[in-house]
Amino acid sequence: MFRPPPLLLLLLTRCPAPRRLLSASRQGQGQGRAVGSVLKTPKGTRDHPPAQAALRERLLGSVVACFKRHGAAAIDTPVLELRETLMGKYGDNAKLIYELQDQGGELLALRYDLTVPFARYLAMNKITNIKRYHIAKVYRRDNPATTRGRYREFYQCDFDIAGQFDPMLPDAECLKIVHEILSDLQLGDFLIKVNDRRILNGVFAVCGIPESKFITTCSTIDKLDKVPWEEVKNEMVGEKGLSPEAADRIGEYVQLHGSLDLIEQLLQDPKLSQNKLAKEGLGDMKLLFEYLTLFGITGKISFDLSLARGLDYYTGVIFEAVLLQQENDHVEDLVGVGSVAGGGRYDGLVGMFDPKGRKVPCVGVSIGIERIFSILEQRVKAEMLYKKDPTMLKQLQYCENMGIPLAAIIGEQELSDGVVKLRDVATREEVDIPREGLADEIRRRLEP
Amino acid sequence: MFRPPPLLLLLLTRCPAPRRLLSASRQGQGQGRAVGSVLKTPKGTRDHPPAQAALRERLLGSVVACFKRHGAAAIDTPVLELRETLMGKYGDNAKLIYELQDQGGELLALRYDLTVPFARYLAMNKITNIKRYHIAKVYRRDNPATTRGRYREFYQCDFDIAGQFDPMLPDAECLKIVHEILSDLQLGDFLIKVNDRRILNGVFAVCGIPESKFITTCSTIDKLDKVPWEEVKNEMVGEKGLSPEAADRIGEYVQLHGSLDLIEQLLQDPKLSQNKLAKEGLGDMKLLFEYLTLFGITGKISFDLSLARGLDYYTGVIFEAVLLQQENDHVEDLVGVGSVAGGGRYDGLVGMFDPKGRKVPCVGVSIGIERIFSILEQRVKAEMLYKKDPTMLKQLQYCENMGIPLAAIIGEQELSDGVVKLRDVATREEVDIPREGLADEIRRRLEP
Numbered sequence: 001m002f003r004p005p006p007l008l009l010l011l012l013t014r015c016p017a018p019r020r021l022l023s024a025s026r027q028g029q030g031q032g033r034a035v036g037s038v039l040k041t042p043k044g045t046r047d048h049p050p051a052q053a054a055l056r057e058r059l060l061g062s063v064v065a066c067f068k069r070h071g072a073a074a075i076d077t078p079v080l081e082l083r084e085t086l087m088g089k090y091g092d093n094a095k096l097i098y099e100l101q102d103q104g105g106e107l108l109a110l111r112y113d114l115t116v117p118f119a120r121y122l123a124m125n126k127i128t129n130i131k132r133y134h135i136a137k138v139y140r141r142d143n144p145a146t147t148r149g150r151y152r153e154f155y156q157c158d159f160d161i162a163g164q165f166d167p168m169l170p171d172a173e174c175l176k177i178v179h180e181i182l183s184d185l186q187l188g189d190f191l192i193k194v195n196d197r198r199i200l201n202g203v204f205a206v207c208g209i210p211e212s213k214f215i216t217t218c219s220t221i222d223k224l225d226k227v228p229w230e231e232v233k234n235e236m237v238g239e240k241g242l243s244p245e246a247a248d249r250i251g252e253y254v255q256l257h258g259s260l261d262l263i264e265q266l267l268q269d270p271k272l273s274q275n276k277l278a279k280e281g282l283g284d285m286k287l288l289f290e291y292l293t294l295f296g297i298t299g300k301i302s303f304d305l306s307l308a309r310g311l312d313y314y315t316g317v318i319f320e321a322v323l324l325q326q327e328n329d330h331v332e333d334l335v336g337v338g339s340v341a342g343g344g345r346y347d348g349l350v351g352m353f354d355p356k357g358r359k360v361p362c363v364g365v366s367i368g369i370e371r372i373f374s375i376l377e378q379r380v381k382a383e384m385l386y387k388k389d390p391t392m393l394k395q396l397q398y399c400e401n402m403g404i405p406l407a408a409i410i411g412e413q414e415l416s417d418g419v420v421k422l423r424d425v426a427t428r429e430e431v432d433i434p435r436e437g438l439a440d441e442i443r444r445r446l447e448p
Numbered sequence: 449m450f451r452p453p454p455l456l457l458l459l460l461t462r463c464p465a466p467r468r469l470l471s472a473s474r475q476g477q478g479q480g481r482a483v484g485s486v487l488k489t490p491k492g493t494r495d496h497p498p499a500q501a502a503l504r505e506r507l508l509g510s511v512v513a514c515f516k517r518h519g520a521a522a523i524d525t526p527v528l529e530l531r532e533t534l535m536g537k538y539g540d541n542a543k544l545i546y547e548l549q550d551q552g553g554e555l556l557a558l559r560y561d562l563t564v565p566f567a568r569y570l571a572m573n574k575i576t577n578i579k580r581y582h583i584a585k586v587y588r589r590d591n592p593a594t595t596r597g598r599y600r601e602f603y604q605c606d607f608d609i610a611g612q613f614d615p616m617l618p619d620a621e622c623l624k625i626v627h628e629i630l631s632d633l634q635l636g637d638f639l640i641k642v643n644d645r646r647i648l649n650g651v652f653a654v655c656g657i658p659e660s661k662f663i664t665t666c667s668t669i670d671k672l673d674k675v676p677w678e679e680v681k682n683e684m685v686g687e688k689g690l691s692p693e694a695a696d697r698i699g700e701y702v703q704l705h706g707s708l709d710l711i712e713q714l715l716q717d718p719k720l721s722q723n724k725l726a727k728e729g730l731g732d733m734k735l736l737f738e739y740l741t742l743f744g745i746t747g748k749i750s751f752d753l754s755l756a757r758g759l760d761y762y763t764g765v766i767f768e769a770v771l772l773q774q775e776n777d778h779v780e781d782l783v784g785v786g787s788v789a790g791g792g793r794y795d796g797l798v799g800m801f802d803p804k805g806r807k808v809p810c811v812g813v814s815i816g817i818e819r820i821f822s823i824l825e826q827r828v829k830a831e832m833l834y835k836k837d838p839t840m841l842k843q844l845q846y847c848e849n850m851g852i853p854l855a856a857i858i859g860e861q862e863l864s865d866g867v868v869k870l871r872d873v874a875t876r877e878e879v880d881i882p883r884e885g886l887a888d889e890i891r892r893r894l895e896p
Contacts, residue, residue: 038532039572039801042556045528047569050521050580057522073498074505078601079527079558079585080493084486098528100558101547103589108490110527110548121495124487132498137527141551153526353487 044142044152056373059185060135060157063367066180067133067159070173075132077117079139083107089116089352091312096140110139114158115313115349115364122162123353128360129163135369151370160364162350168284171317171345172291174365178321178341179297181367187340187375189324193257193304196285197314197344199266202278203305206271207249209242215312216240221254224306225322229255257304260289281316288317309344316345317363323375340368380442399425406442492590492600504821507633508583508605511815514629515581515607518621523580525565527587531555537564537800539760544588558587562606563761563797563812570610571801576808577611583817599818608812610798616732619765619793620739622813626769626789627745629815635788635823637772641705641752644733645762645792647714650726651753654719655697657690663760664688669702672754673770677703705752708737729764736765757792764793765811771823788816828890847873854890 041047048056064074086097086109098110111117114134122130135157142150159177161170175192182190200221204214220235229251236247253272256262263286272278285303292298309318321341343365350360392409399407409421409430419432422441433441489495496504512522534545534557546558559565562582570578583605590598607625609618623640630638648669652662668683677699684695701720704710711734720726733751740746757766769789791813798808840857847855857869857878867880870889881889 038530039568039803040530041526041572042528042530042554045526047526047573048524049573050523050578053522053524056524074501075498076496076501076504078489078493078495080490080587080601082486082488082490098556099549099551101549103547105589106490108546120487124489125495125497130498139528141553153528355487 042152044150046151052377055377056155059369059373059376060155062184063157063181063369064133064135066177066184067157069180070131070159070177072131072133072159075118075121075134076136077111077114077121077134079110079137080108081111081117081120083109085120085353086112086116089313089349093140096142098139098141112140113138114156114366115160115346118158118160118162118364119346119349119362120353122350122360122362127162131159131161133157133159154370157367157369158364159367160362162360162362164361168288168291168317170363171284172288172295174343174363175288175292175301175319176295176297178319178343178365178367179295179300182321182340185372185376187323187372190300190321190340191324192301192319192321192341193307194285194288194301194317194319195304195307196281196317197309198277198281198316199272199285199305200308202272202275202281203250203253205277206275207253208246209250213240213242217242217250218308219310221250221306222308222310224254254306257302257306259298259301259303260286260293262303263289284317309342313346313349314344315347318342318344319365338371340371342366342368380439380446396423396425406445408438408442490600492598494599500825503825504603507817507821507824508603510632511605511629511817512581512583514625514632515605517628518579518607518625520579520581520607523566523569523582524584525559525562525569525582527558527585528556529559529565529568531557533568533801534560534564537761537797541588544590546587546589560588561586562604562814563608563794566606566608566610566812567794567797567808567810568801570798570808570810575610579607579609581605581607602818605815605817606812607815608810610808610810612809616736616739616765618811619732620736620743622791622811623736623740623749623767624743624745626767626791626813626815627743627748630769630788633820633824635771635820638748638769638788639772640749640767640769640789641755642733642736642749642765642767643752643755644729644765645757646725646729646764647720647733647753648756650720650723650729651698651701653725654723655701656694657698661688661690665690665698666756667758669698669754670756670758672702702754705750705754707746707749707751708734708741710751711737732764757790759794761794761797762792763795766790766792767813786819788819790814790816828887828894844871844873854893856886856890 080100083097083099084107087094090097090112093112097112100108100110114136118132118134121127135155137153138156139153142152159174161173163170175194178192197218200218201211201214204217205211209217217236217240220232220240223235224232233244233247233251236242236250237244242250256266258265263282266272267279267282267286272282289298289301289303292301307318307320309320319342320339322339343363345361345363347359347361350362351357396407398404405425407423407425409423411421414421414432417432419434420438421430422433422438423430424445528548531545531547532555535542538545538560541560545560548556548558562584566580566582569575583603585601586604587601590600607622609621611618623642626640645666648666649659649662652665653659657665665684665688668680668688671683672680681692681695681699684690684698685692690698704714706713711730714720715727715730715734720730737746737749737751740749755766755768757768767790768787770787791811793809793811795807795809798810799805844855846852853873855871855873857871859869862869862880865880867882868886869878870881870886870893871878872893
């Protein structure tokens with residue numbers, strides 16, 4: 001359903017400085033309006049007009065500030081990588097990698113994520129110890145038409161810690177970072193689900209699943225947050241060839257979620273406690289929860305055995321943050337926004353690049369900045385009129401026609417007074433609001 | 449010649465937080481160390497380790513601050529464009545465009561600059577009026593080995609004004625911006641050369657050059673800043689087929705440079721003053737210099753008839769900033785750094801994208817951020833030791849071995865006192881320097 005933006009900004013600028021026209025922040029606008037065959041951006045990509053670019057800058061600024069507070073330094077790597085660097089790292093998803101034409105040189109591809117280039121960077125420079133962040137675009141030949149809100153070019157915001165440290169301290173810091181960022185951005189209530197690949201593998205083992213089916217079973221379990229257990233079980237038995245009894249045994253475990261108490265319970269579990277991997281994972285999970293308790297953030301953390309994560313390269317702790325509800329009705333159509341952060345431990349990836357296979361333990365988190373961006377963009381959606389000569393009357397008529405409830409008027413007088421005139425389009429009532437209070441006032445008026 | 453960096457940073461960090469190891473800022477290090485066949489970045493690209501990334505962030509921050517002061521808003525466009533969008537815009541340079549494999553969809557390419565995507569964006573969104581900046585990477589399949597300091601992936605920092613305004617006001621603002629940025633960055637003395645394509649074309653016309661040879665003659669003249677007139681003349685006559693007399697007539701004009709006085713002189717020139725284009729260009733140049741006088745920046749601006757600029761799409765004012773000398777001997781090998789900013793007016797480019805050919809007048813400037821970056825990087829080059837457990841002794845021995853004259857020591861005590869201990873490696877003398885005075889003190893000590 002089309003929703004009009006709640007606000008029109010009326011800028012009555014001072015001539016002769018060129019008028020700056022900020023574009024509308026309507027989603028997807030960059031892609032649509034093709035005039036002739038050439039006048040479009042490539043499928044699954046979009047321009048970011050000034051209003052969007054400014055919002056993105058603020059959002060990234062807040063994320064970067066958190067990464068820096070935690071002592072990370074920025075690095076940058078090329079958008080292009082050798083094809084060879086990317087191959088064999090993404091399983092089936094390799095088909096989504098953009099490849100460049102062989103133009104008589106090296107075989108190149110666009111990076112698929114920031115993690116594999118990071119591992120390549122560590123191995124190439126023999127770095128065994130670094131805390132870095134990297135915010136940049138990645139490329140996936142996904143089908144953007146069928147996957148709502150997904151683009152083929154999008155930003156990733158990654159924070160990773162490489163190096164050998166005392167157990168679970170870097171892992172705990174990653175979770176603390178997710179907690180800080182989601183709290184700072186005031187996205188509403190959220191939950192960070194945590195699990196460990198070793199625990200999952202232990203569960204599979206004690207349920208009688210052959211090791212060759214661990215990864216494919218993981219990908220089925222990963223659907224538990226979207227479909228009920230019965231469907232997941234059917235896929236396990238029908239498609240993945242597990243016995244119904246084994247599936248039921250797995251079902252008993254993966255539907256469990258809780259906190260320290262659940263960890264203790266599983267540590268006493270007669271079968272699991274006999275499995276070396278599971279025991280290691282549970283011991284570390286207990287230690288992790290102790291650190292999280294010290295950080296005071298266990299309230300939003302759930303040890304959830306259904307969390308599996310798609311990527312092959314995780315070797316230990318995995319986690320994923322989801323938004324639990326939306327704050328007001330202007331974003332009600334975004335309930336399915338899903339995961340807004342995720343990550344985990346990948347101790348084997350750097351070793352894949354090292355000629356001697358030397359491992360560098362790594363743990364990291366990726367903030368789902370595109371999803372957060374679309375939530376924030378929806379929240380206070382403002383538009384400006386694309387008119388060279390926008391008289392007040394024309395702009396207010398536009399508001400009435402489009403059902404835009406509020407107009408912010410900024411003229412010479414308002415500029416010098418440091419205020420914005422907020423006009424209720426329906427009642428025509430106007431009030432001067434100090435600039436610093438404008439966002440709050442708009443939010444208040446837009447409340448249901 | 450290898451030059452040791454003048455400074456080693458000794459960070460005595462507090463455990464157990466992971467030690468942050470900043471990499472050396474030696475140029476080109478990212479590319480070299482290939483272990484096995486896969487362990488490298490693509491030809492002509494490089495990683496930016498933390499020290500470089502931080503310097504780049506400060507540099508870009510300063511440029512962005514200037515762009516914002518001048519009222520520009522950021523936009524972002526995809527790294528990928530349809531091939532069709534880029535074709536026919538770059539003349540011979542089209543061969544340098546990176547093309548993607550046809551993977552069963554659209555034919556795509558990596559952007560070659562930010563100007564053509566900007567023009568595509570304006571036409572697609574029917575924007576006739578905007579002041580925008582855009583800082584992003586562009587891609588050229590140049591031969592990085594033969595072209596010193598040039599990369600295949602590099603940043604551009606563009607500021608452009610689109611729209612119909614009173615003559616020369618936006619053009620003057622672009623020059624003011626170059627002046628502000630180069631002054632702010634304290635890169636040493638600089639000169640901004642200004643010319644106008646209409647004046648050049650007028651000169652060619654009155655010297656008897658056929659219009660079909662204007663563009664090729666431009667590209668020969670553009671070499672005048674590197675080779676003497678005799679060589680340029682030889683190319684004109686030998687390669688481009690001009691008569692020696694016509695070349696000599698051109699030579700008389702293009703060796704002129706000056707200020708308002710030269711403009712007045714040319715306006716009285718019996719031949720040029722009869723040429724419509726030249727007269728228009730000279731009239732506008734006069735107006736431009738009047739604005740630049742009001743801005744108080746004519747001291748660093750030269751009306752230079754030898755400036756031609758390579759790109760085809762310029763239609764009016766063109767300009768280019770060059771550094772005149774280097775500040776101290778640590779950058780003496782960078783004398784050939786050349787142009788650090790350039791731009792001009794291109795009133796026809798947007799019309800190439802509009803189905804009805806509607807033109808949007810544009811003028812813009814591109815800051816040569818990569819060149820400025822390499823100058824700043826050389827200026828205070830600091831290194832850190834890649835050691836997991838860097839004892840003070842080991843680090844100081846490293847300084848002695850490498851000929852690094854200064855070490856900055858930051859331990860618990862220095863952190864709490866807000867100082868840095870600066871050690872003269874040779875004399876072993878140590879002095880506490882307040883943090884805010886460190887850069888100045890290092891510069892003072894490094895003076896010849």
